[in-house]
Amino acid sequence: MRTLCFLFAAVSIYLQDTAAFRVHRLNKTEKCQESFVHFKNYCVQQGEPTVLKCPIFRYQHLKLNKGSNLSLHLTWYKNDSKIPIPEVESRMQAREDSLWFVPAAMDDSGHYVCVLRNSSFCIEVTISLTVVKSNNAALRDIAYPHNAFTLTNDQLVCPDLSDFVTKDTDLDLRWYKESVLLPKLNNKFKYVVGTNKLIINDVTAADEGLYTCELPFTHRGTRYNITRVIQLQTVDQEKRNHPVIVYPDHKTIAAVLGSKLIIPCKVFTGLGKKSGTVVWWLANNSFVNRNPKYDGRVTEGTFLKTTKNDGNYIEVQLTFEEIREEDFSTSFNCIAKNDYGLQVLPTRIGKAAPAFSWYMAAVPAALACLIVGVMVMYKFRKPRTQKDYILAKS
Template identity: 30%
Template structure:
């Protein structure tokens, strides 16, 4: 009993220390476990859409449910009855994906992906909204991107991993009228491996950007596009200024030295990153989840205007290679002594070899200035973990053997002691 308890505590300790959180139970409905809904998709008609369910697939992988040959069913819940799809026609079902070649406004709705075997039934949901091209508001399709005047910004055309694409075929446009961006014009824009690069952001760069390409599917070409809305902020620090005081003279043209008054603008303190520390390395086992928090201290009056964000290899989480395996959010502001603390969470669903030495930055900025802290991801060597388990298991085994031998030899020792005492008594 003691051995089992010690082994259980060791496993729990390893899970929490080395980044493997306990699996939370999933809610159940109509006999099926329900995965939390996927992010909503907003697209425009006439383009190819591949509907996948990354959260759903991750839940199955983490719980070791399903095999490469497992069957998945994707249906559309239209409120009357589920509509199933096959592998032919305009809408095609391919294993864990649904292809729209091309999409139409009538494709808008709720889609359900189901995995079922003799033991488990798991479902995932996703909402899709397809706009008509003649009435679409580009801002509704856009991914918001914040930027600061002077910073270097790299746009990556996201959510294209399901398509067979070539980076050189990605074209970039600015504005809702799809005006082609002139690369290299006055050093404003350049392109690197299909990414749009702005070496130094200006206020004039704010606005809508579209990346567009044609992808081959079933020997045909289909258009695919993504839209960004770039918001630019100028965080110049205000300083004290000296201005003439018109109340001291009736003639503005006759202003002497004594008629000046000084207007003092309060000095805004820059935010300070409390956690993590610069150079922190986050370690986790392969396939395990990892949760990180960026904690920033600032004045409470500046809390709402203080920007806090995570960057992956210098890019926003949504535009990085981690976009399908990482979630950023849960911003929380709490009042502490002499100020407020802002907390922003970053969750990596499952670590892989691809994440080794990935650079994560916590960046914060307000009108008083900014700060950034650089951290790294690293895969934990499972050898030490299993060594700990092995040591605990061997200790438990030796304890059980010792107790067994003690119980086994105790009657023999008692009998031998009685015989020795009897001999002494007879001799005496």
């Protein structure tokens, strides 16, 4: 028996070393060719239904073969677990490109990995989830930023509700300012019935603060409230044409060594069609694209202009082909400038725990179990065969 244990240990070590080597050499079949850390950190309140969306298609420079979409398979994992999150009905379950928590609990905080693969290619994205206690002190951590110009009428939009509503859902929202319920009709605030919008008339500096929208949601007979918190900041009229950086938002962005990372710098440029705003990135005090130190590993993307209800935006992405140790001690600054003003927003990258590649453990474990099983079967089969031979000879 001692010999058997020694043999099992030796085989396990050998298989682990071999599997690690094979993952390195045969990455087309055993290791994802593309691995990202999603820039967005999901922060939600304890006790509320929550949905993580796999953002794989945001990084859609995949080299999937034509027609291969028919065989695509998406799997979710938590932290370093090698066990896929099941699709069965439970508090935490995988639903196509989404991971549902009904409701979210404090111990759900961590990193989640969604892996999309077919027979020849796979891509994985790590997403960070933080669950906070339901109290006012934590609201700022989960708030969506919103800028409004003074002396104008503005509207707040309750975001990220699409997973909890259908075409037949009656959007009967409640709005709160600093935990005080706002009346549906008065001179200052107005609910837009049947929508996710709240109108604020004649915005002043006194309107700054935290606004909460609340949507009732029923799941399997249990009623929950879906809440979203919006932090309203006002901009003086004389700064109407100044650029305002909306994202990054001063929070450290988690990344894993060796992974890819994309950080978008999103700038609000006001209501005018031509703002003359330019946006660029600096690494410490040098231009990213002109720094030979990065040599294409870190690059600045092109301008992306979009228009939303509250105005115009410009987005410029900073792409890391591979996160290295030096990136954790570098200040990456997003800069937005036009003829009316300038804003600089420093961004830091922090270390995140690496996502465990389940297949690196699954392969050696499965082979080791198979070998041990064969040895055990042989051990018990041999005496029985000898007994049968003696009986036959007699």
